Amino acid sequence: MKITVYDGATTIGGNKIYVEENGRGVFFDFGMNFAKYNQYFEEFLRERATRGIHDLFYLDLIPKLNIYREDLIPSDVDVSSCPKLNVEAVLLSHAHLDHCGNIGLLNEKVPVVASAMSLAILKAMRDSLRSNIGSEIAYHSQRSFSDDDRILKSKNYGDYIGRDFICTDTICDDLKDFLCKIPGQDEPKARRKLAPGEICCIEEKELPFEIKAYEIDHSIYGANAYILYGDTAIAYTGDIRLHGKNAEKSHEFIKEAKNASVLIVEGTRASRDEDYNVSEDLVFENCLKSVEESKKLVIADFSPRNFERLETFKEIAEK
Known part of the structure; x- marks a missing residue:
């Protein structure tokens, strides 16, 4: 088993941690590194969407890997010489952008594993917020090349393409219906619909590892920690918290994680004085x-x- 931290060390958020065994692997989160982004961008100055991953790739805001959506790769970005990982899923801890904000860049065949609440939040964010290429997690509009093949443009026709979702708990009918439609698509004058990806529970999907998800305490609901079992056991906390109303759930995960051989833990406030909490x-x-x-x-x-x-x-x- 091999663990590679592509981002998220010595900084807050931006987690991109790849775990591989026998040529198959998964990411723990694939978030935006705000510290790096803020060196170049601000609220109204963003990466150029018409250039796909170009700006993010050459500013080292995303790893130089061959794992991204083909419709986001302009002709002046060569990923063919970059490592091509066999990414079979992203295990999302929670729906904060520093943990999920770059998932939309990944090849559309890479599914997201998350709690039902996190999946609902991802879909609601995509429905309601102004789209940028990294946040197109739940679904995206396929890009095409203009006459200048360095420039990408969104198609204003055809269905939106949904990403596969793997739920770590129960999927009720209302949630499945919500994930499979965009607002207004049933209206007579609707121009576009959502072609949803596969939506299933984690027990129904064959993944490279045995994966157990645990609900934990965080400011956003639906946060998961994970224990991944392969040649060894890895516990991943995500942004674990112990002072909210779901603190007992974090403690339950901690008890289970004691038997893991490897612990990947969030440490933003690891040095905080206990009485300051x-x-x-x-x-x-x-x-x-x-x-x-x-x-x-x-x-x-x-x-x-x-x-x-x-x-x-x-x-x-x-x-």
Whole structure:
């Protein structure tokens, strides 16, 4: 078994960790490295979508590998001499962009393994946000070459192409229906539809390793940790957290992970003093006190997709 960290070491997020055995492999996450991206881009200055992976490839924002969608490779990007990995899946820990934000660049035949909640979030993000090539995870519009084969253009016709999804828990009918359609496609005047990929549970799919997923605590719901079994056992925490309302689930994973031979752990706050750690219960109490003491309008601001914090302020508002 071989582990290669293509990104995510000595930085926050950007995880791209490849595990290979007998010529078959999977990635733990395939996220955006914001520290590197911010050296070149900002909110309204992004990579040139019409150049496919060109900018990201030559700025070393993605690994120089032969694993990307062919319709994103312009003529002046040569990936033929790059290592061609046999990527059979991405094991997604959660739907924050520093863990999933580059999955959309991968060959469309590479499936995503994730919790039902994470799959729903990925699809909702694709439906509702302005598309860029890296975030086209749930589905994408096929690119074609213009007269200048260095320039790519999106097709405004034909079906969107869905990526295969492998769910680590139960897929209900409503979720499957949501994953298989785009908003408005059943309208009489709809121009495009979604051609969904395969959607199945992890028990139904043959993968290179035995994979066990564990729900853990995080600010975004649906976060998974994984234990992967091959010649040896590897535990991958993703962004594990111990101070939210699902902390007991993280502790359950920790108990199971003790028997793994290799631990790949998130360490953003590994050096934080223990007494500095603030629980979500304390956040609720402090925010409730501030709101109760205020005589004016209170505006709460928190990160996107922090559903636990959203529920905190919803409960405060109802009080």
